[in-house]
Amino acid sequence: QSALTQPASVSGSPGQSITISCTGTSSDVGGYNYVSWYQQHPGKAPKLMIYEVSSRPSGVSNRFSASKSGNTASLTISGLQAEDEADYYCTSYTTSSTLEFGGGTKLTVL
Amino acid sequence: QVQLVESGGGVVQPGRSLRLSCAASGFTFSNYGMHWVRQAPGKGLEWVAVIWSDGNNKYYADSVKGRFTISRDNSKNTLYLQINSLRAEDTAVYYCAKALVVVSPWWFDPWGQGTLVTVSS
Numbered sequence: 001q002s003a004l005t006q007p008a009s010v011s012g013s014p015g016q017s018i019t020i021s022c023t024g025t026s027s028d029v030g031g032y033n034y035v036s037w038y039q040q041h042p043g044k045a046p047k048l049m050i051y052e053v054s055s056r057p058s059g060v061s062n063r064f065s066a067s068k069s070g071n072t073a074s075l076t077i078s079g080l081q082a083e084d085e086a087d088y089y090c091t092s093y094t095t096s097s098t099l100e101f102g103g104g105t106k107l108t109v110l
Numbered sequence: 111q112v113q114l115v116e117s118g119g120g121v122v123q124p125g126r127s128l129r130l131s132c133a134a135s136g137f138t139f140s141n142y143g144m145h146w147v148r149q150a151p152g153k154g155l156e157w158v159a160v161i162w163s164d165g166n167n168k169y170y171a172d173s174v175k176g177r178f179t180i181s182r183d184n185s186k187n188t189l190y191l192q193i194n195s196l197r198a199e200d201t202a203v204y205y206c207a208k209a210l211v212v213v214s215p216w217w218f219d220p221w222g223q224g225t226l227v228t229v230s231s
Contacts, residue, residue, distance in 0.1 A: 036217040048219035097169045099157040
């Protein structure tokens with residue numbers, strides 16, 4: 001069981017927006033602005049999409065945005081495209097100077 | 111361009127040891143923190159360990175503390191993960207990853223392609 005809770009799956013049609021939640025505690029998500037999000041396509045290495053709660057690395061589409069409220073972080077993908085279909089993982093720094101991953105969310109583009 | 115190439119994986123008997131390597135190129139290795147992350151077959155990602163750029167600070171997931179040791183040789187641009195007393199639950203693809211920025215190691219990109227460790231008798 002992962003320390004951070006994500007929905008197992010979400011889906012949306014092309015052009016729509018979806019949001020993936022990531023719920024932790026005050027010892028991780030709620031306590032630090034060190035939440036990041038990774039995208040992983042099947043058989044590929046993960047890719048960083050969001051860091052420090054809401055910052056996008058260079059080259060990541062601005063269709064990806066994120067935020068945090070209390071102990072829950074959220075990733076929003078707008079204007080869904082077929083290429084967005086992948087697994088998404090949140091991570092957070094913790095009070096133990098470690099990182100935790102969420103269990104992952106499978107995004108299906110209908 | 112940044113390149114991370116893991117090696118050292120394979121089929122290993124339970125109780126044995128293994129050392130994974132991650133050869134880095136395309137950036138000033140000694141300036142960046144580095145991580146190991148693993149993924150069991152068909153499962154999610156699990157953070158394993160981080161090492162600061164100078165090697166002086168290391169942190170581990172509770173699940174591997176005491177059995178895994180992360181280290182680096184900045185003169186060889188190489189990251190290592192020593193795994194002792196291997197267990198079946200250590201079976202996974204092991205990825206190394208580079209901290210995105212110099213000032214903080216807590217988010218990382220890119221990742222290597224991974225090396226598969228299979229623990230089986």
